[in-house]
Amino acid sequence: MPLTDWLFVVAEFWGFSQMNNPSLFQAFQASVRRHPELPAMRSGETQFTFAQLEAAATELAAGLMALGIVRGDRVAIWGVNSIPWALAGLALQAAGGALVPIGTRLRGREAAGILEDSGARFVFTDRAFGSFSFVEALLERAPASVERIVVLDEEGTPGPDDRVINLATLRELGRSVSREQVEERIAGGSGDDLADIIFTSGTTGKPKGVPMTQAQSLEACRMQQAEVSHFSPGEVFAVSYPFAHNAGYRAGWQIALLEGVCAIPVSMFDATEFMRLIEKEKVNYLPVVPTIAQAMIEHPDRDKFDLSSLRIIATGAATIPVSQVDDLRNLVGSGTTVATGYGLTESAGSVSTTFPDDASETVVKTVGRPLSNLQLKILDPEHNEVPTGERGEIAVKGPQVMKGYYNNPEATKAAFTQDGFLLTGDAGWLDEDGNLHIADRIKDMYLVGGFNCYPAEIENLMLSMDGISQVAVIGVDDERLGQVGRAFVVRSPGSTITEEDVIAWCRKEMANYKVPRSVRFLDALPVNNTGKIAKNELRAMAS
Structure with missing residues (x-):
C-alpha cells in the first residue's frame, strides 16, 4: 500500500478511535468513507459498492423506524446466506435494533422458541427454502410479540396475512422518515447498546441466548482481523458459514465490511460449485468445514480449477487428519495458509488460532494459541488451575466474553467461576508451546x-x-x-x-x-x- 494510503488509513482510524464508544454501524460508515467505490458484497450478477450498500441499508432502516422500532428492540433474521440478509442486519444496526439470527436448519417450533425468549418484534425471512416455507411456519408458530414478517425479496405477493410485507414495501414505508431522522438515530448509537443475541445450538439442552454489546462485537472483529484474518482492502471473502452463526456473521460479513473486503455469501455446499466460485471470484479467504474440504481434495476434476488466489483456508468444527492439511496445501499451492482454531458463541467467536508458520501437525492436533486479549486457564472440577499438559475444563476471560445468558440468571451463575472466568464445557490441555488441545465436550x-x-x-x-x-x-x-x-x-x-x-x-x-x-x-x-x-x-x- 502506498505511503499516502497508509497515512489516510491511520488518520481515519485515529478519528474513528476518538469517537466515544462507537456503534457497529458507525464503524461500518467509517469503512465506507475509506472504501466508497470498492465492491462490498457480490452474489452472481448483483453487486453493491460500499457506498451503495450504506445507502440501501439506511433506506431499510428508515422503514424499520416507520414501523416503530426503538433502540434495543430485537429483530430476528431467518434465512440462507444472501445480500438481503446482510442488508437487513445493517439496517437494524442503523435503526438501533439488536440482531437475533435463527439457523435455517431449525423448524417452526424451534424458531418460535427463540422468538419468544428474545421478545423479537420483527422477523426478516426468506419466503422458502426447498419445500420448507419459512413464512407459513412463522404464521403458524410465531408468538404474538412478532408484529411484522418482512420477506427478503422485492417482488411478489408478500403473504396471506397483513403482518407479512416484503423489502419493497418496507422501503416504501421508509419514505415517511427523513434522512436527517435516520442520521440522528445512527449518531445516537453507542458501544454500550445491545448488538445481538445469538442462541446456542441447543445440542445439550434448550438453547440459551448470548447477548453481546456493540463494543464487544467490535472488539471481537478487531481481534479476528489482527490475529486471524489479516485482511487487506479489496480482498474477496467467500462466507460459507451460516450468517446465523458467529463464524458467518461476526467473523464473516461483518468483519469483511469493516475491513474493506468484498463478502460473497455462499449458501450451497457442493465441492464443484465451491471450486468454481473460488476460480471465478478470485477468492482470497475461504472458511470450509472438513467434509467439504475432503470433497474438494477427492474431486476427480480438482486439477481443472485454478484455486491459486486463496490466501487462507480456515477449517474446523470437526477432527481432521494430518493428511487433509497437507492435501489442501497441495491442492491450492504452498503459499496458502491452512488454519484452524477454537471459538464459541459465548466469546463472540474465536478464542484461539493457529498461525501461518505452524506445521501441519500443529494445525491438526491443536487449535493454536489463545488470542492475545484473552486469558485462558485449564481447571479441575474444583476450579483450580492444573499444570501444563494436564486435562481439565477450558475457561476464558476477556472483553468479548459474554457477561451472562439472556434473562437466565441460573445458567449464568453456573457458567462462571468466582473470579469471572467462563466455563466453556470443553475439556482440553495446554502444551509447552502454549498451544491449546481440545479433548472433547465434557458432556461427550x-x-x-x-x-x-x-x-x-x-x-x-x-x-x-x-x-x-x-x-x-x-x-x-x-x-x-x-x-x-x-x-x-x-x-x-x-x-x-x-x-x-x-x-x-x-x-x-x-x-x-x-x-x-x-x-x-x-x-x-x-x-x-x-x-x-x-x-x-x-x-x-x-x-
Whole structure:
C-alpha cells in the first residue's frame, strides 16, 4: 500500500478511535468513507459498492423506524446466506435494533422458541427454502410479540396475512422518515447498546441466548482481523458459514465490511460449485468445514480449477487428519495458509488460532494459541488451575466474553467461576508451546470401566486408518463396563473396510478401553447448522 494510503488509513482510524464508544454501524460508515467505490458484497450478477450498500441499508432502516422500532428492540433474521440478509442486519444496526439470527436448519417450533425468549418484534425471512416455507411456519408458530414478517425479496405477493410485507414495501414505508431522522438515530448509537443475541445450538439442552454489546462485537472483529484474518482492502471473502452463526456473521460479513473486503455469501455446499466460485471470484479467504474440504481434495476434476488466489483456508468444527492439511496445501499451492482454531458463541467467536508458520501437525492436533486479549486457564472440577499438559475444563476471560445468558440468571451463575472466568464445557490441555488441545465436550466424555474416554482423541487416531474419510464416536450403554464406544464411519471413496477391519486396526493402535466395540457405516455424518457433527442424532440412532 502506498505511503499516502497508509497515512489516510491511520488518520481515519485515529478519528474513528476518538469517537466515544462507537456503534457497529458507525464503524461500518467509517469503512465506507475509506472504501466508497470498492465492491462490498457480490452474489452472481448483483453487486453493491460500499457506498451503495450504506445507502440501501439506511433506506431499510428508515422503514424499520416507520414501523416503530426503538433502540434495543430485537429483530430476528431467518434465512440462507444472501445480500438481503446482510442488508437487513445493517439496517437494524442503523435503526438501533439488536440482531437475533435463527439457523435455517431449525423448524417452526424451534424458531418460535427463540422468538419468544428474545421478545423479537420483527422477523426478516426468506419466503422458502426447498419445500420448507419459512413464512407459513412463522404464521403458524410465531408468538404474538412478532408484529411484522418482512420477506427478503422485492417482488411478489408478500403473504396471506397483513403482518407479512416484503423489502419493497418496507422501503416504501421508509419514505415517511427523513434522512436527517435516520442520521440522528445512527449518531445516537453507542458501544454500550445491545448488538445481538445469538442462541446456542441447543445440542445439550434448550438453547440459551448470548447477548453481546456493540463494543464487544467490535472488539471481537478487531481481534479476528489482527490475529486471524489479516485482511487487506479489496480482498474477496467467500462466507460459507451460516450468517446465523458467529463464524458467518461476526467473523464473516461483518468483519469483511469493516475491513474493506468484498463478502460473497455462499449458501450451497457442493465441492464443484465451491471450486468454481473460488476460480471465478478470485477468492482470497475461504472458511470450509472438513467434509467439504475432503470433497474438494477427492474431486476427480480438482486439477481443472485454478484455486491459486486463496490466501487462507480456515477449517474446523470437526477432527481432521494430518493428511487433509497437507492435501489442501497441495491442492491450492504452498503459499496458502491452512488454519484452524477454537471459538464459541459465548466469546463472540474465536478464542484461539493457529498461525501461518505452524506445521501441519500443529494445525491438526491443536487449535493454536489463545488470542492475545484473552486469558485462558485449564481447571479441575474444583476450579483450580492444573499444570501444563494436564486435562481439565477450558475457561476464558476477556472483553468479548459474554457477561451472562439472556434473562437466565441460573445458567449464568453456573457458567462462571468466582473470579469471572467462563466455563466453556470443553475439556482440553495446554502444551509447552502454549498451544491449546481440545479433548472433547465434557458432556461427550464417557467412562469405560472407570477410564475416561474422549471421543475427539479416538476419532483423531481413527482418521489415520486407510479407508476412513470421516468418523464420530459416542458412548453407548454396556452391562459389564457401564459404557463402551461406538464409531460411526464414512468410508473413503472405493473403500470396502468392514466393522471387523476397523475394530482390529483400533486394537493395534490404541489402549483397549478406547477401542470402539461396534462400528456403524453411514453415507454422511449428521451435522448441525454450523457444520459440527450432531452427536445427539447419533445417540438417537444408537438408542
